[in-house]
Amino acid sequence: MVKKIALMPALLLIVAALSAQRYVSPVKSVLLRGPYLQSVTPSSAVIRWRTESPHILTVKKGESVVLRAPFSGQWSNKETGESIEVKPSKTTVFTIKDGSGCLEERFEVQVTK
Numbered sequence: 001m002v003k004k005i006a007l008m009p010a011l012l013l014i015v016a017a018l019s020a021q022r023y024v025s026p027v028k029s030v031l032l033r034g035p036y037l038q039s040v041t042p043s044s045a046v047i048r049w050r051t052e053s054p055h056i057l058t059v060k061k062g063e064s065v066v067l068r069a070p071f072s073g074q075w076s077n078k079e080t081g082e083s084i085e086v087k088p089s090k091t092t093v094f095t096i097k098d099g100s101g102c103l104e105e106r107f108e109v110q111v112t113k
Helices: 009-022
Strands: 002-006 031-038 044-051 055-060 065-075 080-086 092-097 104-112
Touching (some): 055 065, 080 092
Parallel strands (some): 055 104
Antiparallel strands (some): 002 044, 031 044, 065 080, 092 104
């Protein structure tokens, strides 16, 4: 997860802590690393953290699944919004990015027989 913010030095640590707490994932995962700062400049920074596992879902061939992100954006299949319904015929990775390019989520849908 990547999030760019405008820096306010006095509030930087508070923002970093709140950023990690406000993120809501449709799949429960354990925080492995972070939040930590990268690419710090006088006017911006990137806050990153790493979780235990990516979003991996399994569906039977011919079934559909709804993917939900914690933000609205454009999906890799060109749809927009917070959620999409997909019916892949083979294992497929779907991504969503917010309009500012700060947030991105990855969903792998594995198809079984």
